[in-house]
Amino acid sequence: MTTRFQSAVPALALAAALGSALAMNIAPAQAGEKGAAQEKCYGVALAGKNDCAAGPGTTCAGTAKTDHQANAWKHVPAGTCTKTTSKTSPTGYGQLAAFEAKTAKSS
Template structure:
C-alpha cells in the first residue's frame, strides 16, 4: 500500500469516527440538573459548599446536590423531602 493510499484510508477513518460521534451526541437524550433527589454519595458533580464533585453529598436528598435526570422529569420526582427542583434548595 502506498503512502498516499494509507493517508487516504486514515483520513476516511477519521471522518467516519467524527460522524459517528456527532450522531451519538444528537441521539443522546436531553437531561437536566435536578436538585434534592440524590441519595447520599450518589450525586453528580458539585454538591454545594464544602464538596467538590460527584459522590460527595453527605445526606440523602441534599438540597444543593444535583443528579442528572431526563429533561422534563425533575419537578415530578418525589422524595421524602418533597419534589425535585431545577435550582438549589436551601
C-alpha cells in the same frame, strides 16, 4: 509457518481498523443522548451519587453526604425533575435549583 503468519497480519489489521471505526460511530451517539435532553435536579441524588459541583459540603461527583441533599444535583431526563420524589424538598419533589431542606417531622 511464516506464510501463515504473513497472511494473518493483514486480516488482524483489517479487524482492528473495523473495530476502531465502529467504536467511533457509537461514542458520539451515546454522548448526545445523555446531554441533549437532561436537566439538573436538586434534592433527588442519593448519598455519594450526585453529579459534579453540588455546593457547600461537596466538591464534585459522588460527594453528597446524605440522600436527597438540598444542594446536591443529579442529571435527569428533561421534564422529570419536578415529578421525582425528594424527601427534603418543601414540595416533596425535586427542584430545578438548590433549596432550603425541610426539617424531618417526628413521629
